[in-house]
Structures are given as structure tokens and as C-alpha cells.
Amino acid sequence: MRRRFKLATLTAALCLLLVSLSGCGQSLAQKDILQLDRHSNEITWGVKADTKLFGLMDVRDNQIKGFDVDMAKHITKHILGTKGQAKFIQVTSQSRIPLLKNGNIDAIIATMTITPERAKIVDFSNSYFDAGQSLLVPNGSDIKNVRDLNKPGMTVLGVVGANSVQNIKKYAPKARVLELQDYAQALTSLKAGQGQALTTDNGILYGMAVQNPGFKVVGGTFTKEPYGVAVNKGQRPFVREINKAIKEMQADGEYNALIKKWFGNVPGFNYKELER
Structure with missing residues (x-):
């Protein structure tokens, strides 16, 4: 009996806690x-x-x-x-x-x-x-636009959580996409030759090109962002x-x-x- 009482008490306490948390979440949404x-x-x-x-x-x-x-x-x-x-x-x-x-x-x-x-x-x-999505490549690259990436053996670098990753899968489905945690890591990977191009919005890429003279933005824009x-x-x-x-x-x-x-x-x- 005592065990049942403890179980009932614990269950009731958990229910009150869940109700309390639910109420807190609701009040946050209503602020x-x-x-x-x-x-x-x-x-x-x-x-x-x-x-x-x-x-x-x-x-x-x-x-x-x-x-x-x-x-x-x-x-x-x-x-x-x-x-x-x-x-x-x-x-x-x-x-x-x-x-x-x-x-x-x-x-x-x-x-x-x-x-x-x-x-x-x-x-x-x-x-x-x-903005519009574009490509960043090394100055000596033969890649001129997104179509040049649509072939086996090509790796395109992107950032986790950016819709540019999904776009490149649509425009260059044969390419492998490597997702990094942020733009600094993606640029480092491009410099290390882990991919042939880095893709995101053109404004962001031009900012990278300003800081890194050995790289250029190519291909115009192939999406609207x-x-x-x-x-x-x-x-x-x-x-x-x-x-x-x-x-x-x-x-x-x-x-x-x-x-x-x-x-x-x-x-x-x-x-x-x-x-x-």
C-alpha cells in the first residue's frame, strides 16, 4: 500500500510539473x-x-x-x-x-x-x-558556373543550416556536398582543396573574396535569395x-x-x- 501511495504521489508530482512547464511554454509564446x-x-x-x-x-x-x-x-x-x-x-x-x-x-x-x-x-x-546564390573558387579554377559542378568527382562546400546546400543539390545533383559548421570552416576547407567550390549567397562570397585575394566569385547568381x-x-x-x-x-x-x-x-x- 505504501509503495502504491508513493507511486501515486510521484505520478501526481510529475503531472503537476508537466502542466507547469506547459504553462510556462505557453506564456512565453504569448508574450x-x-x-x-x-x-x-x-x-x-x-x-x-x-x-x-x-x-x-x-x-x-x-x-x-x-x-x-x-x-x-x-x-x-x-x-x-x-x-x-x-x-x-x-x-x-x-x-x-x-x-x-x-x-x-x-x-x-x-x-x-x-x-x-x-x-x-x-x-x-x-x-x-x-541576394542570389553564387560560387567562390580559386583564381585558377576552370569552373565558370554551377553547371560545371554537375559531374561525378566534384565536391561543393556549404554551411549547415543554409538553404544554399539544398539549392546546390538541385542545380548540381551529381556533385558531392560537404557541409561545414560555419563559413570560416568552409573557406578553410576550400583553401585546403577539400572541394572545388564554396557556395552561398553572392554578398557573402564577395566578402570572402575581399579578404582572400586568391579567390573569386564566378557564375553570376542562379537563385534569388x-x-x-x-x-x-x-x-x-x-x-x-x-x-x-x-x-x-x-x-x-x-x-x-x-x-x-x-x-x-x-x-x-x-x-x-x-x-x-
Whole structure:
């Protein structure tokens, strides 16, 4: 009898714990992030720190710098006012959605392409940057475009969690795809000859080419990759404010100034096509 009583008590305790956890999860999902950010006067952004031009750690002052970072700062000011603060947490293509879902960050602005699959689990703003997938190869490479990779023996390098990996499987199905954890590892693998090309969005690749003169971007773009700011589902007021901020930035010239700042002097990159 005593054993049954203990078992019943333990079962009841577990049920209460599960209900409590379920309730906590529900309350987290129901939180109004926009109102919380207005109360704290701070928005916490997930940004990359390994992607030159968009988000790269500056070892001189340990600050992440790039187009996405500046966009986040400007969007924050438009939403919260001139005294609003933007806080940054480093993410990767693999970690950004889990960190958002767990509440570690309020929004993702990290070269994240708007796709139907991702839109099932996050809500996106309107596109703030229209990229396209391309290829990075050594200067002496015979590869001119993605079709040159569609043959046995070819290895294409990509990053875990990036939709560029799935795209290359579609455009060059005969090639082997090797997925690395981040862009730094992927570039190191390309330098070591572990693949014939590295693939991701053209803006990211041009950033790599700037840092690595022995490599070049080839083949133009073979996909359209519109970047959006991602927030958790159920935060439509937050999305509307982000869209409003982006529109205001485009109208008053802030947006084009940031495009020119980060892409205006990149060899081979037509930044004029990005201006709005």
C-alpha cells in the first residue's frame, strides 16, 4: 500500500510539473515582444560574426560590424526612438532559429533567406536585401558556373543550416556536398582543396573574396535569395514595426547610405542594383 501511495504521489508530482512547464511554454509564446522591448528600451538581435560585409567580429574592439548590424541599429532607433538600444548575440545558420525559439533573442537579422519552409516556423519581415546564390573558387579554377559542378568527382562546400546546400543539390545533383559548421570552416576547407567550390549567397562570397585575394566569385547568381528579419510566430505587431522602419529607412536615404558604405567599394559587386 505504501509503495502504491508513493507511486501515486510521484505520478501526481510529475503531472503537476508537466502542466507547469506547459504553462510556462505557453506564456512565453504569448508574450508581446514589442511591448517588452519598448519597456526595456532594448531589442536583442541575433547576428552573424563570421560573415564579412554583413556581420564580422572586429578583434580590435570585440565588436560585430557589418550591414546587418547597422540595419539592426537603425531599425531599433526607428522603433524605440533615438535612445533605443540594440543588443547583439552571435548566431550561426544552424543556431539562429533555436535561439529565437528559446527566447534568447528577439529577432534574427543574419543573412537569412525568406523561404516557405522557414515561414512555417518563424514570421518574416519584408525583404531588406536581395541576394542570389553564387560560387567562390580559386583564381585558377576552370569552373565558370554551377553547371560545371554537375559531374561525378566534384565536391561543393556549404554551411549547415543554409538553404544554399539544398539549392546546390538541385542545380548540381551529381556533385558531392560537404557541409561545414560555419563559413570560416568552409573557406578553410576550400583553401585546403577539400572541394572545388564554396557556395552561398553572392554578398557573402564577395566578402570572402575581399579578404582572400586568391579567390573569386564566378557564375553570376542562379537563385534569388531575399533576406528578411525573422521573429517568432504570433508577433505580428513587431513585424509591422520592422517593416515600417525598413520603409522609412528607404524613404529617407538611410538604407542606400548603408548599401554604399558596405558594398560600394567591393570589386565586381554591383551595389547599385541593391539601392531602393
